[in-house]
Amino acid sequence: EAGVTQSPTHLIKTRGQQATLRCSPISGHTSVYWYQQALGLGLQFLLWYDEGEERNRGNFPPRFSGRQFPNYSSELNVNALELEDSALYLCASRLYYREQFFGPGTRLTVL
Amino acid sequence: GESVGLHLPTLSVQEGDNSIINCAYSNSASDYFIWYKQESGKGPQFIIDIRSNMDKRQGQRVTVLLNKTVKHLSLQIAATQPGDSAVYFCAENTGNQFYFGTGTSLTVIP
Numbered sequence: 001e002a003g004v005t006q007s008p009t010h011l012i013k014t015r016g017q018q019a020t021l022r023c024s025p026i027s028g029h030t031s032v033y034w035y036q037q038a039l040g041l042g043l044q045f046l047l048w049y050d051e052g053e054e055r056n057r058g059n060f061p062p063r064f065s066g067r068q069f070p071n072y073s074s075e076l077n078v079n080a081l082e083l084e085d086s087a088l089y090l091c092a093s094r095l096y097y098r099e100q101f102f103g104p105g106t107r108l109t110v111l
Numbered sequence: 112g113e114s115v116g117l118h119l120p121t122l123s124v125q126e127g128d129n130s131i132i133n134c135a136y137s138n139s140a141s142d143y144f145i146w147y148k149q150e151s152g153k154g155p156q157f158i159i160d161i162r163s164n165m166d167k168r169q170g171q172r173v174t175v176l177l178n179k180t181v182k183h184l185s186l187q188i189a190a191t192q193p194g195d196s197a198v199y200f201c202a203e204n205t206g207n208q209f210y211f212g213t214g215t216s217l218t219v220i221p
Contacts, residue, residue: 045210
């Protein structure tokens with residue numbers, strides 16, 4: 001069974017640009033979580049999608065947004081990129097009240 | 112908000128010894144806890160979980176202990192191997208929300 005996949009692996013943008021990150025959950029999982037992992041910091045919760053709806057968001061500005069598609073895959077968009085947005089962005093999927101399974105992450109670098 | 116902390120940011124152990132990684136959590140309502148392992152350049156990998164109605168759970172070479180009285184969680188790795196070198200996170204779950212600590216970096220000395 002395929003795990004959580006994310007694309008692209010690496011993404012380099014300049015300040016002010018927009019970035020789009022993608023995530024495909026494990027087949028059958030309806031919940032997708034997005035996290036930001038900056039260097040030396042723990043995982044910071046960004047967004048949670050379930051059944052196509054945004055269910056909760058973390059303490060991030062509105063320029064961090066996303067959506068979940070009917071096939072439960074998800075997209076994270078970051079507008080007006082800032083240097084401090086450089087981080088590893090992790091996606092995790094979950095089935096009901098079970099553990100989260102993480103993807104390999106997208107390394108976003110903002111120059 | 113919740114906070115999940117790790118007592119030691121780094122831990123070095125000799126190959127073959129046992130490792131113990133500790134974690135404190137703050138929300139007494141958290142009812143589900145997970146340990147993850149993250150190797151360099153990879154996403155976190157599930158190791159073992161425990162629900163709040165249990166005190167101990169064992170897996171292959173790993174044991175998780177939960178002390179709800181002092182809100183403390185620990186991960187024990189038996190016969191630590193070089194492949195165990197990684198950053199270990201604990202996570203607490205309240206409802207549909209997960210909270211992670213910064214992690215403990217485990218280095219296994221051959």
